Each structure stands twice: as structure tokens, then as C-alpha cells.
Amino acid sequence: MKNIIVVGNGMVGYKFCEKFVAKEESKHFKVTVFGEEPRPAYDRVHLSEFFENQDAKALEMAPAEWYAENNVDLIVGERVSDIDRKNKTITTAKDREFSYDYLVLATGSSAFVPPIKGVEKEGVFVYRTIEDLEGMLAYAAKLKEKNPNAKAAVLGGGLLGLEAGKAVMDMGLEPHIVEFAPKLMPRQLDSRSSQVLQLKLESIGLNIHLSKATNQILGDTCITGMEFGEDDVLDVDMLVVSAGIRPRDELAKSCGLDIGVRGGIVVDNKMNTSDENIYAIGEIALYNQMIYGLVAPGYDMADIAVEQIIGNTEILMPADIDMSTKLKLIGVDVASFGEPFMPAAKGHSIIFENKTQHLYKRINVSLDGKSLLGGILVGDASDYSMLHQIFLNGMKIPEDPSQLILPASDGGAAFGDVMDLPDEAQICSCESVTKGQICGAIESGEATDIAGVVSCTKAGTGCGGCKPMIADLTNATLKSLGIEVKEGVCEHFDLSRQDLYKIIQVKEYATFDEVLDNHGNGGHGCELCKPLVASLMASINADTANKEYAIQDSNDRFLANIQRNGTYSVVPRIPGGEITPDKLIALGEIAKKYDLYTKVTGGVRIDLFGATLNQLPLIWKELIAYGFESGHAYGKSLRTVKTCVGSTWCRYGMDESISFGIELENRYRGIRAPHKIKGGVSGCIRECAEARGKDFGLIAVEGGWNLYVGGNGGATPRHAELLAEQIDNETVIKYLDRYLMFYMRTAKPLQRTAAWQDRLEGGMDFLKEVIIDDKLGIVEDLENEMETLVNKFECEWTQAVNDPEMMKRFNHFVNSEEDDDNLVFVPMRDQKMPEQWKK
Amino acid sequence: MEKISAFKNYIEMEEVLEKYKTTKLEDVKIWFKAAPINAFPKDGGACVKYKNLQIAVFNFKRLNRWYACQNLSPEKQEMVLSRGMIGDHNGISKVACPLHKKTFSLENGENLNGDLDPIAIYPVKIENDYVYIGFAE
Numbered sequence: 001m002k003n004i005i006v007v008g009n010g011m012v013g014y015k016f017c018e019k020f021v022a023k024e025e026s027k028h029f030k031v032t033v034f035g036e037e038p039r040p041a042y043d044r045v046h047l048s049e050f051f052e053n054q055d056a057k058a059l060e061m062a063p064a065e066w067y068a069e070n071n072v073d074l075i076v077g078e079r080v081s082d083i084d085r086k087n088k089t090i091t092t093a094k095d096r097e098f099s100y101d102y103l104v105l106a107t108g109s110s111a112f113v114p115p116i117k118g119v120e121k122e123g124v125f126v127y128r129t130i131e132d133l134e135g136m137l138a139y140a141a142k143l144k145e146k147n148p149n150a151k152a153a154v155l156g157g158g159l160l161g162l163e164a165g166k167a168v169m170d171m172g173l174e175p176h177i178v179e180f181a182p183k184l185m186p187r188q189l190d191s192r193s194s195q196v197l198q199l200k201l202e203s204i205g206l207n208i209h210l211s212k213a214t215n216q217i218l219g220d221t222c223i224t225g226m227e228f229g230e231d232d233v234l235d236v237d238m239l240v241v242s243a244g245i246r247p248r249d250e251l252a253k254s255c256g257l258d259i260g261v262r263g264g265i266v267v268d269n270k271m272n273t274s275d276e277n278i279y280a281i282g283e284i285a286l287y288n289q290m291i292y293g294l295v296a297p298g299y300d301m302a303d304i305a306v307e308q309i310i311g312n313t314e315i316l317m318p319a320d321i322d323m324s325t326k327l328k329l330i331g332v333d334v335a336s337f338g339e340p341f342m343p344a345a346k347g348h349s350i351i352f353e354n355k356t357q358h359l360y361k362r363i364n365v366s367l368d369g370k371s372l373l374g375g376i377l378v379g380d381a382s383d384y385s386m387l388h389q390i391f392l393n394g395m396k397i398p399e400d401p402s403q404l405i406l407p408a409s410d411g412g413a414a415f416g417d418v419m420d421l422p423d424e425a426q427i428c429s430c431e432s433v434t435k436g437q438i439c440g441a442i443e444s445g446e447a448t449d450i451a452g453v454v455s456c457t458k459a460g461t462g463c464g465g466c467k468p469m470i471a472d473l474t475n476a477t478l479k480s481l482g483i484e485v486k487e488g489v490c491e492h493f494d495l496s497r498q499d500l501y502k503i504i505q506v507k508e509y510a511t512f513d514e515v516l517d518n519h520g521n522g523g524h525g526c527e528l529c530k531p532l533v534a535s536l537m538a539s540i541n542a543d544t545a546n547k548e549y550a551i552q553d554s555n556d557r558f559l560a561n562i563q564r565n566g567t568y569s570v571v572p573r574i575p576g577g578e579i580t581p582d583k584l585i586a587l588g589e590i591a592k593k594y595d596l597y598t599k600v601t602g603g604v605r606i607d608l609f610g611a612t613l614n615q616l617p618l619i620w621k622e623l624i625a626y627g628f629e630s631g632h633a634y635g636k637s638l639r640t641v642k643t644c645v646g647s648t649w650c651r652y653g654m655d656e657s658i659s660f661g662i663e664l665e666n667r668y669r670g671i672r673a674p675h676k677i678k679g680g681v682s683g684c685i686r687e688c689a690e691a692r693g694k695d696f697g698l699i700a701v702e703g704g705w706n707l708y709v710g711g712n713g714g715a716t717p718r719h720a721e722l723l724a725e726q727i728d729n730e731t732v733i734k735y736l737d738r739y740l741m742f743y744m745r746t747a748k749p750l751q752r753t754a755a756w757q758d759r760l761e762g763g764m765d766f767l768k769e770v771i772i773d774d775k776l777g778i779v780e781d782l783e784n785e786m787e788t789l790v791n792k793f794e795c796e797w798t799q800a801v802n803d804p805e806m807m808k809r810f811n812h813f814v815n816s817e818e819d820d821d822n823l824v825f826v827p828m829r830d831q832k833m834p835e836q837w838k839k
Numbered sequence: 840m841e842k843i844s845a846f847k848n849y850i851e852m853e854e855v856l857e858k859y860k861t862t863k864l865e866d867v868k869i870w871f872k873a874a875p876i877n878a879f880p881k882d883g884g885a886c887v888k889y890k891n892l893q894i895a896v897f898n899f900k901r902l903n904r905w906y907a908c909q910n911l912s913p914e915k916q917e918m919v920l921s922r923g924m925i926g927d928h929n930g931i932s933k934v935a936c937p938l939h940k941k942t943f944s945l946e947n948g949e950n951l952n953g954d955l956d957p958i959a960i961y962p963v964k965i966e967n968d969y970v971y972i973g974f975a976e
Binding site for chain 1: 873878879880881882883886887893896901902911916924928929930935937938940
């Protein structure tokens, strides 16, 4: 039994252990790993995610139990302080001694802090460990208490600096980036792409200061500012230093191993140091006179060290190391591969730049135009995986290489199929997984879906950038094996939403049980398929949610929005946002009478919160008496059509946006769709109604309306796209009827128009052909179906309060008139709110 | 001050939770006559008040079975389970909490899609078109 000691439990140190214990030969060795930090190795690449959830566990490479289960002794919180090469022992800071046969140094790097005057002041942090982040968080919270507009600067505009910029932004501080070089990410980007990135980052609120050399940090005990030159001062309350990394080679130095001029332990292609029993891997290793600050080469080094130790001495580190990277910085895609900067003598560059959309793409091709040498992508890196594969595998490129980066005119990609890649194509470069291994896992039956592929090959567990390709490969391989890729809505139906839509329409089913008994898998339904079938029957037959209320989603069942304490909020329809003073007063009186918290919603309506189940019908009886009707705020259906005042009042208005907005809201109210739908109508291109952020939006222009479709806010904001220009009111309604009905027929469950449109094969051009040119010959049906729904509209709240049988469901208890006795409200700004959740 | 009220809340929560205990058929001492069967929706639920307890009762028509459990969602301590949707997962009858769709087995109270504490389950019997819920006290 031989002893291996790993010094350093970071990502690469962990990876060494993982790869080592996977080897059959590992049973002849005992592995002990030392970490100086108080916790097991975690994913430093995704450190800024810690701010989103503050869950250190979620970042762990493996839980502490993993080490024990795999017979690895993990000793955290104990730094190795000395190496005795002669006697092959190490000593720790706690003065304990351990002997080794092989020593693996994976001590990584520490943040480099430039020797600036005042850098020791309180409020100056480095960005490296979870402890650093915790310190920053605590300090930021203190700052914000004193001054909600506190500012924080990051020193360094490189990769890590921008990550740190996101972190301070997430902490709610005004973010500033200070960079010495005249451009951001000087090591990865050329000047033009750097400018595009800068524009994009500025547009989301980062303040960027380039070509700034910091002379000193100002302030008494705490930082109050940074001084760059005379009269050139930036006031900040906190500073994060992210000016580069320094290899942690002090241990190696003290025991006399060969060290590079600027630090780092010199290693050969076996990852051997100048002592044959000592290996160095990761950011501490100086290979080819380079420190590789990326995860993928670090993992490769771990692999080589493992093979060398178990005796596979012929496996060596390649001389050329792929430094390609793709990452999301503050939500912006940035990628570079191969040779991003290339001298003109070696080849030609093809550059596509669009500053209005913050896009930059550059590829470098050989002089003969036959091969791809490298490139840079900023703003949209969706082509990265393919371009990277073409580069790595030396695949042929199109005769006109610009097709590789130009937006394809037919909406489809210029690339071939993922399945055309050679088997040895490396799909996941973090874990070195090839296409052959991914497809093989499915062909051998080891994995049957994406999750299975990920767990048995480990592909996609590093940076995650290759996940879309893994999904495509998995689905394509399953298909090639004749295995159907399931699109069923849940365990009770193998059918997709679109299939169910057709079946219910043709067979004219009227109840959930009929659909389940005839087309289900023999179960009894669930919270996924019940509301879906309810929504489909409503889309097809214009049923209101009152018809079969037990299969409705909770909100639809009680025709109100459930809030976090189980009470409901009430939103009457205010079409186009237009309301008379009398109706406004009525809302106020009702809210007062039932003691409801009142707020104007994001969709120009008034929301009354805190109504109990028992109160709902009482409130609605009064609302209906004043002429209100349901606003369907609870339904997957039309919410509002937001309008600006348009030519009715506005001196710039080109058309009557309010009147048209009201007409549209009243036309589509109550119609159930795969997800909620919002509309907007603006009277001129100033766009005060934010119509392009809606599922459908109209903007008045000279000669009619421009009609935009497929926009939304939400988690992935997206502007609506132009469907037709300068059309009259009648044509707008015609196109909208067709568009909405086509969406309702074909979208997936809970898919907004934006996501649906993105996944339409053939894209916007196809959509125009269907809606305007009637390519599929269905527009007449679409219009008729919509007309039926419009004519059948009934206010479901009016229906409910007029039917004593329906009213029964609005009682908290079936055997008592009492209300829920568990509710506690607390006062807030002259109104009330539910008590905080007890936890 | 904040700490005191947080502590108070904790105590209250513990008290509310402790009121609900799964009752086995053999331990039933009281059969509480809750409501006529037509007060409960087909394949849905409603809430019954018994002393200071709130009990969710479900009429699983497709199986011709009735289930009862605490109305209190163990996730956020709100009285909402009776308003949840019922169905099955691999043949186990379940209810989905309307707040975040946490699902619980109606057979044994277990949380099927997470690791929340189980909910308390009570026996139900139907006699002369009336729903009775069984309690130990």
C-alpha cells in the first residue's frame, strides 16, 4: 500500500481524487487530501452564484461523505506548511507529520493584490473564496443600512473582475469596474469585441473606467474612494480587488523545487516537478512556461498525474492546450476559441458587428479559406459549440465562411447536423467527453435520457456550456435507434399538448374523465394533466372555469389569485386601463369595506389583496353591481391590453390607441391559452405602452399600425417581432385572430408566445407565410374558431354569483360558516399584509 | 424584540403542527359526522372543521374512495391543502398543495416530490350518504 498525499482541495485537487478512485489500480494506494479552507472543494467557476442563493452546499464538487465512501481521507481546515523531500514527509500547520510515496501539489493560486497605498483599509476585499464572499456580503449589508445608494468598485476588468462586478451588482451596490488596460478582458478579446461588451455592460448599469492606474486608496480606516491621478478620484464605499492571480508556490519554493521566474512550479509533460515523486497540477503548474488559469486544462493535468502514478507512463500532456472558453458574464455570452487574435499573415478574419444589438462575431480562417483557426463571439455565443467542434476536428468549412456567423436568412442554421460530427469530437471539454461516448452511452442502453447521459458520462457537469449539444445528440441518437422521444404531458398521457388538442376537438370530448379513459395510461390524472385538459376544452369549446372546477388549477377553481397566506387577490377588468371616477370610487369603497390591501398592478389594473374564500363572492356581487367583470388575472388567458393615451389626448399621437386597445381587450377576454397573454397599443413610436414587450403589440405609424408578436418580460425578456406593417384595424384583428389561434393550437403546455415562436421551425418567415400568405390553408378555420370563442364569452364571476350551486365552493368549511382562523395580518404603510412565513 | 416574536412564532407553529396526528382505524374513538357526501366535489376536496382542527376531505370518485388529511400545508403552515388538486403518482393517490405544487400521498401522508414532513392522515367512512372522519380524541 502506497501513500499519495494531495495538497490542496480545490477543483483540480478534487478532480485528481475523483479520477484516481475510478481506477482499478487505486486499491493499492491510500489517498489523503489536505485543504486549507474550512469546507470541501467547491466550484469556484460559478462562485457568483453564491450570491443568488447563498447556498455553499450547492457549489460543492462532492459532499464530504463522498470522500469517506471512496476511501479518501479528507482533512480540511489544515494547511500543509512544510515538505521534507529527503524523508518524504509533510508537516501541517497543526504540527502533524504524514509520510508519502507520491505527493501531488494542487495548491492553486491566490488573488494578486497590487501594492497600492491604502490597500489594507477596511472595505477592500479580494474575490476568491466563499469566505471572501461572506465578508463582502456582510460589509455590503452594513453599507446599505447607512446609505442605500452605496457604490462598490472592482479593480480589474478581466474575466474574474467582471464576475466580481456581477456579484456587487447582485448585492445591490452601484457597480464600477476599474481597468488598467484601455479595454475590458484584454487577454481574451480584441478591441472591437471589447467595445461591444462594454456597451452591453453599460446598458445594464455597470460603470466602466478604462486606462486607470490607481495611485492610492482614500479614506481614514475605511475606504471612501480611489485616486487615479490628481483631481481624478472615484468615490466608492467598497473595493474588490481582482487584478489577477498568483500561483501559491511558497511551499514548493521552501523545499527547493524548480520555480518559474514569475512563479509557478515547473512541470514536464508527465506533470512531474524537478522531484520525480512530486507532481504539480492546475493553476500552480507552469507548463510550456505558461500558467493555465482555466478548469479544462487543470482537469487534463489531473488526468495525466493519475495515469503516471498508476504506471501508464506513456500517457502525456499534449503540447498544444486548447484555451477555448465560453461563459456568461453578467448574462452576456462571451466566447473565444482557437487563436482569437491572429496576425494578418496567417489568415483572414471575417467580422460581423452590430452595436445596436450588442453583437460581435469574428472568425479567423486560413489563407486558403479551407479551415477555421479561431474566433471571438460576444453577445450571442449560441454558435460556439459548433464552431469549436469545427476548429478542434479540422472539419471542412463552407465555401463562403461568413455563413458560419451571419444570421441565416431562412431562420435555420448554416451548420450541418450534430450527428455529422466525428465520434472523437470532444463535446464536453471540461470533462473530456467525446460524441462517441455520449452516443455510446445511449446505444449500450446505459442511459435512456439526457439526465442519464449526464450522470454516466459526466458530460455537462463542468461549465455546462455543452448542454444544448448533449440534448441534441441524445435526442438524435434515441431517434436513430427508433426510440420515440417522449413528448407526453405527464405520466398519465403519452400524448403532447398538440395531439390532445386535436383529439379533444375531433372527438368533441366534454369531460376530463372521457379524455383520460380513452387516451390516458390508466391512471387518475394529476396537477399537470388536469389543468391542461381543462385549458384545452376551454380553448376549443369556450367553457368557463366553472364547468368542471375540480380539474382547474387552484386559481381558476376559485376565480382569484391565491397569495402566500392562502387568501386571494381580486382584479376586475379595466379594459385598456380606462376607468371612470365613479368606478374608481366604487373600487375604493369595496376595498375599504372588506379591508383589502390595494395596489396598482404592472398591467394597469387595480389589485385588491387579502380576501378570504368566504369573502370572494360577496366582493364580486358588489363589483358586478357597479358594472365590473372578471379580469381573468388568475387564468392562463388574456390579462390586459396596456395603452398609452394616443391621439385622444396626446399631442404626438398618430391614432386612437385607447379605443383600439379596449376593442382588442374586449375581443380576446376570457379566452384560455397555453399561457397568459398580454397586449399593448401605442399611439406613436415613442411606445409609452411598451407594446413590444407584450405577446402582441401595436404601434401607430403613418398609414396604419405595425403589428409585433411574441414579446414578453419575465425571466427571459424578449422584444416582440414585426409581423406586418402599416395595416388597418380590420387587418390587425384578422392577423391577431389567426396568430393567437395558431399559438393556442400548437404551443406546448405553459409555453409563452415568445418561447413558442423561438422554437417554430422556419422562424418568423414561416409564421408570416402561415398567418399572412395562408401557406397551410388553415386561416379560415383559425378565424372561425376565434370568432366562436369571441361570441361565446361569458363573465365567469357573473355566472358563479348567480348560481347557488356554484357558490357552494366559496366556503372555507363545508360544515361551518366560519372563516379560516389561522390567518394573521400585520400592519404595513397604512394597509395590511400577511404575517411573515414562520420559518 | 424581533427575536422574541420569532421565538413566539416558532412555539405557535409547533403547537399548530402538534395538533395533527395520523390516526389509524383501530385507534378511532370518535366518528365525527362532517357533512353530506354531495357537499364535496367529485374528484376534489373541501375542508371540515372539527373542534379547533381543519381537516381536508377528498372525494376520489374515480377510485370510489374517500381520504382525509390535515388542511395545513407543512411547507409554509397555511390552511390550503383542501383546495389542492388530487390525482395519482404511479398509482398512489396524492394531493398537490396549491401554493407550490408540493405533492403528498393520501395513503400515508408522505411528501412525494421533496423531503417535507409527512402530513397527518385520518380514516373516513360513509354512512347513509354522510361523511364521517375518525379521530382518537
